[in-house]
Amino acid sequence: MSGGNLDLVIVGAGFAGMYMLHRARKLGLSARVIEAGSGVGGTWYWNRYPGARCDVESMQYSYQFDDALQQEWDWSERYAPQPEILRYANHVADRFDLRRDITFNARETTAAFDEAANLWRLETDSGERIAGRFCVMATGCLSSWNMPRFKGLEQFQGKRYHTGQWPHEGVDFTGLRVGVIGTGSSAIQSIPIIAGQAAQLTVFQRTPNYTIPAHNAPLDPEYKRAIKSDYAGMRARAKQTIPGIDFKLNPKSALEVSAEERQREYEARWAAGGLMFGASFADISLSKAANDTAAEFVRGKIREIVHDPKVAELLAPDYTIGCKRLCVDTGYWATFNRPNVALVDVSKQPIEEITAKGVKLAGREYEVDAIVFATGFDAMTGALTKIDIRGVGGLSLRDKWDHGPRTYLGLAMAGFPNLFTVTGPGSPSVLTNMLPSIEQHVEWIGDCIAFARDNGKQRVEPQAQAEEAWVAHVGELAGATLRHTCNSWYQGANIDGKPRVFMPYIGGFPAYVKTCNQVAAGGYTGFALS
Numbered sequence: 327m328s329g330g331n332l333d334l335v336i337v338g339a340g341f342a343g344m345y346m347l348h349r350a351r352k353l354g355l356s357a358r359v360i361e362a363g364s365g366v367g368g369t370w371y372w373n374r375y376p377g378a379r380c381d382v383e384s385m386q387y388s389y390q391f392d393d394a395l396q397q398e399w400d401w402s403e404r405y406a407p408q409p410e411i412l413r414y415a416n417h418v419a420d421r422f423d424l425r426r427d428i429t430f431n432a433r434e435t436t437a438a439f440d441e442a443a444n445l446w447r448l449e450t451d452s453g454e455r456i457a458g459r460f461c462v463m464a465t466g467c468l469s470s471w472n473m474p475r476f477k478g479l480e481q482f483q484g485k486r487y488h489t490g491q492w493p494h495e496g497v498d499f500t501g502l503r504v505g506v507i508g509t510g511s512s513a514i515q516s517i518p519i520i521a522g523q524a525a526q527l528t529v530f531q532r533t534p535n536y537t538i539p540a541h542n543a544p545l546d547p548e549y550k551r552a553i554k555s556d557y558a559g560m561r562a563r564a565k566q567t568i569p570g571i572d573f574k575l576n577p578k579s580a581l582e583v584s585a586e587e588r589q590r591e592y593e594a595r596w597a598a599g600g601l602m603f604g605a606s607f608a609d610i611s612l613s614k615a616a617n618d619t620a621a622e623f624v625r626g627k628i629r630e631i632v633h634d635p636k637v638a639e640l641l642a643p644d645y646t647i648g649c650k651r652l653c654v655d656t657g658y659w660a661t662f663n664r665p666n667v668a669l670v671d672v673s674k675q676p677i678e679e680i681t682a683k684g685v686k687l688a689g690r691e692y693e694v695d696a697i698v699f700a701t702g703f704d705a706m707t708g709a710l711t712k713i714d715i716r717g718v719g720g721l722s723l724r725d726k727w728d729h730g731p732r733t734y735l736g737l738a739m740a741g742f743p744n745l746f747t748v749t750g751p752g753s754p755s756v757l758t759n760m761l762p763s764i765e766q767h768v769e770w771i772g773d774c775i776a777f778a779r780d781n782g783k784q785r786v787e788p789q790a791q792a793e794e795a796w797v798a799h800v801g802e803l804a805g806a807t808l809r810h811t812c813n814s815w816y817q818g819a820n821i822d823g824k825p826r827v828f829m830p831y832i833g834g835f836p837a838y839v840k841t842c843n844q845v846a847a848g849g850y851t852g853f854a855l856s
């Protein structure tokens with residue numbers, strides 16, 4: 327099939343690219359991965375900020391494609407810290423001998439479809455070229471870090487860090503005056519730790535976030551044994567849930583129960599910790615009145631924990647809970663009781679400028695020795711639009727997505743034959759446990775390529791009508807929940823000038839997988855194979 331060229335070029339060596347390579351080999355396809363970093367692990371290679379860890383529990387945030395792998399790996403904590411997840415990624419790379427087909431320290435800058443040869447031709451920032459019959463963009467949903475263009479940024483004399491691109495050697499803030507800009511998930515994880523080191527920490531907050539205590543702890547060996555004795559059962563249960571996580575959704579409405587029962591449920595979920603607070607009642611993400619009860623419960627907790635009522639009010643979000651991604655923390659609210667921590671509200675009077683000495687707003691300069699930009703990512707589309715991707719007739723992906731991303735199933739785009747995205751916009755991706763979503767995509771893509779090969783087809787491309795219908799379906803579903811009621815990165819609101827379109831598929835993992843399976847079973851319905 328390759329005729330001298332590769333069957334498959336994969337961009338990115340995070341969990342998606344690594345598994346895609348393994349799967350390609352199993353299918354007998356020649357493949358090479360191109361990775362910008364110097365090692366595997368993607369998210370867990372780049373995000374080395376203090377406190378970085380997963381917020382889906384470790385026993386579930388892991389590959390399931392190989393039972394021996396999941397049996398032999400031993401997670402130490404309920405939520406694995408970044409170094410451990412990175413070790414796991416490296417273990418997988420070793421175990422399946424992946425590195426020999428990965429080129430590190432190479433960033434793809436262009437990818438163009440050569441129609442005459444039916445080949446994807448890619449070029450890196452150092453001018454290296456590679457070509458393959460198929461191309462899989464495993465470039466990550468949260469890999470294109472966002473550095474807002476603050477006036478004066480370059481004149482700052484202190485140290486600057488972005489949580490998504492943290493120095494490998496780590497950073498010691500002991501004795502320093504530190505500013506953290508942003509209060510999303512990365513900030514929420516890192517602020518308690520930075521506060522413990524710094525002489526003074528100033529947190530610049532535009533929008534407060536809801537966060538639930540992690541209650542992280544070493545994993546009980548008995549609990550691990552119990553899961554491993556029926557790992558397949560747990561994985562199967564997880565796949566039947568909307569976020570692809572094995573958890574208990576309370577089927578009741580928050581409004582049908584008494585105030586006492588509601589309070590009991592919220593207290594129990596708060597005490598258990600983690601994202602499953604969002605499953606306290608079935609209608610939290612659907613009914614504003616139900617949502618208000620959960621939101622008010624969390625606001626009450628903030629008021630209880632944070633001593634200064636003015637600070638508590640600033641920290642308490644007023645929008646629907648779960649609209650932005652729910653965060654999970656260790657000691658976040660209580661950090662604002664520390665004498666060395668100050669909260670600065672930049673919602674009404676935004677940061678005017680980064681000066682040589684610090685951060686200036688409302689006519690006041692906050693002097694700091696270091697600034698941590700916890701300003702998130704150009705989510706879901708950023709890593710793709712950074713590459714100059716050209717399809718049929720030179721069609722540019724950036725132009726195609728000018729008014730928001732358009733895909734069929736979040737897997738492929740009309741006008742871009744033989745190009746696939748793993749967890750692309752229009753797939754459940756960031757609304758789910760990403761590992762099972764990645765595995766499902768990789769397996770589907772592998773099967774599709776094998777189908778084309780086995781049926782003598784050179785080109786696989788979504789039909790425009792199928793894509794159109796999928797984009798409309800994704801949009802309709804998003805409109806039916808409370809998720810669109812705030813400014814979130816799910817809809818590009820954190821990036822200046824980005825079109826406001828709700829990007830992930832909100833219909834849940836099971837419904838999505840069913841659709842993908844039906845498409846495949848129908849001989850790839852909605853795709854043109856030629």
Ligand SMILES: Cc1cc2nc3c(=O)[nH]c(=O)nc-3n(C[C@H](O)[C@H](O)[C@H](O)COP(=O)(O)OP(=O)(O)OC[C@H]3O[C@@H](n4cnc5c(N)ncnc54)[C@H](O)[C@@H]3O)c2cc1C
Pocket residue numbers: 337338339340341342343360361362363367368369370371373378379380381382387432433434435464465466467468469512709713748749758759760761764
């Ligand atoms: C701090 C943080 C915590 C998270 N916690 C969770 C969690 O608890 N649960 C969960 O389900 N998900 C979580 N996520 C989401 C996480 O991104 C996914 O779970 C998963 O790691 C994504 O894997 P990936 O391979 O798709 O992408 P990534 O891990 O982002 O890997 C993409 C890779 O592609 C490379 N790349 C991108 N563009 C190019 C290019 N042009 N050329 C060459 N290489 C390129 C990047 O360098 C990167 O290594 C978290 C994300 C972050 C940032």
